[in-house]
Amino acid sequence: MTLELSEPADVDLEAVRRVARAGEPVRLAPAALAAIGRRRAEFVAFVEAHAGDHLYGITTKHDVAARTVLDDAARAEFGRLLPPTPPSPSTLGPALPERVTRAAVLARLTDILHGTAAIRAETAARLTTLLDGPLPAVPEGGNGDPGDVVALGRLLRPAFQGTLEVGEGMALINGSPMASGVLADAVLSGRDRIARLEQVLALAAVAACLPDMHVDAQLGVLWGDPHQERVLARYRELLAGGTWPRRAYQAPVSFRSAPRVLGGVLRTLAHAQDAATTTLRAASNNPVFVGPDLRPPLGAVLSNGGYHNPLVSPTLGALAHAWADLAQLVTAQLNRLTDPPDGIAAHETEPRTSLFPMTASGWAEQARAAAAPGLVGLGRSGQTDTSTPDVLAWRRATDAGAALDALLGLLAVTATHLVTRRGDTPPPALAGLRDAVLECYPLDTPPLDVAEALDAVLAHLAAR
Known part of the structure; x- marks a missing residue:
């Protein structure tokens, strides 16, 4: 069977059992994909209207580089990539079981269904297709950073590096889906x-x-x-x-x-x-995008501690x-x-x-x-x-x-x-x-x- 997701509440323990342990694939419901596309358009409009503001990982780079707002070309170049992360020390221990990394990918979809991770619908669909085959190995050692950026970098970089647009890299790599998965x-x-x-x-x-x-x-x-x-x-x-x-x-x-x-x-x-x-049902992004339905007229980008569960x-x-x-x-x-x-x-x-x-x-x-x-x-x-x-x-x-x-x-x-x-x-x-x-x-x-x-x-x- 295939697990179809429509809303954040669909990501629960039974979903983890089916996807992580029974190996079921995941698809996003058509209505969910349509909502993701609408939220992406709202997000792009907000970024264009606030291109001169400090929007963490969107108009700036991450960590201490958040002090500087990027120009248009630098913003576009940074947006293509997953933000750089420390190397995960593959020589210092075995890989996490794939059931754990599958659970983390499933939990990452929660943010997308919330609309707080305002990625493109095609990027969201590609994320679900990762569960159709073996996932990259994620070494267990060395994962103690705030949030899960080391583990998520190892997990997602092979599939997404160089294929993204503004804001998507941070939306994929920051947050605490690995924490949700291990629990x-x-x-x-x-x-x-x-x-x-x-x-x-x-x-x-x-x-x-x-x-x-x-x-x-x-x-x-x-x-x-x-x-x-x-x-x-x-x-x-x-x-x-x-x-x-x-x-x-x-x-x-x-x-x-x-x-x-x-x-x-x-x-x-x-x-x-x-x-x-x-x-599993909570949004964990940093930053989060709140749409114009909650923050008129264009929405808001909120930097926060969602990565710490x-x-x-x-x-x-x-x-x-x-x-x-x-x-x-x-x-x-x-x-x-x-x-x-x-x-x-x-x-x-x-x-x-x-x-x-x-x-x-x-x-x-x-x-x-x-x-x-x-x-x-x-x-x-x-x-x-x-x-x-x-x-x-x-x-x-x-x-x-x-x-x-x-x-x-x-x-x-x-x-x-x-x-x-x-x-x-x-x-x-x-x-x-x-x-x-x-x-x-x-x-x-x-x-x-x-x-x-x-x-x-x-x-x-x-x-x-």
Whole structure:
């Protein structure tokens, strides 16, 4: 299918999923293209009437060169090009996943649909056609500038350099669509992670002989948090039926706390989803063109801070913290399901029983390191005196999530082996997970085959 865009509200998380993850192409609706053409004509009329004014990146160059108004010839020459940007250091790290750069291109279209990026209709259509094929690689390292000009320069320069007209270069390269893209990507990854979190933690609860009182519905009422209440209800669904020994006394803290911690993660993810929806639909240009319908008689060009998206880095930091927090809890559960007298060590011999806790400690520390806080960075002297480390924040959230995913695989195997060794009958909602894990990682898997078996478990969980 092809995603057709008519207005800024069409650029949402579902659109990102379709375009960035499912690979769907994008087209602008005929009415949208017509509106883009009208706004471009209004913009050109405004620029012609204010050719002697300081219009950032339009009648002037950018950064400190904004002090000088260009003459007609220099303005036309500058308008043909994307403004020069610092080189992105391709030797200092891998490229961003293409799903992220596709999300950024989609988010760039929001400004065009707002009419604040007053480019020509043919330029807008060419921007959508970038999504028809592979995008240029954008190195992950070195993207900390205010806005996304380094990344966008690498992404858009091959297709647009030398083909533009006045004002289009700044409209394409300035703003925060990469920030919107990385936040949307992290939210989609987080939403996908929740289902496997619920199932693996519920299976671990069976392995820990969790008593029913720990997920009683009355707890949700007493805690007063709809997210925690939802997790408790999901636990009860997943744990319904089956046969396993319930403890006559309370389970270890990591198992009793798990519904509350996961409920807190759901709250964080809900906030992140709201922030992503807001940023995807917001205009982020600098400058923005406001049409004559709002600023008669000819409109206005407003220089602003739209390139700095204050929701992205803090929200990604909160997600990194949430995943890292869960990683510590999962590690604690794994250790409890390993240790004698009740753990897998009572049923399996070394080195099988020590491999997972040893590995888990490394993943837990990687998650902890990824949860380091991020702040608005110090830039350089002159115009660029602060930075916006949104891509770095995305990397931290991604690393914390990857560490948690690895730990979930370890916990799934340990819990599966323990309930199987004991001869328990898992609840119907968890039987499929137990069977799939056993198929990927059978009992008595030789230690030298652990890596391949665990990779199969992780692939199965990622597909859920």
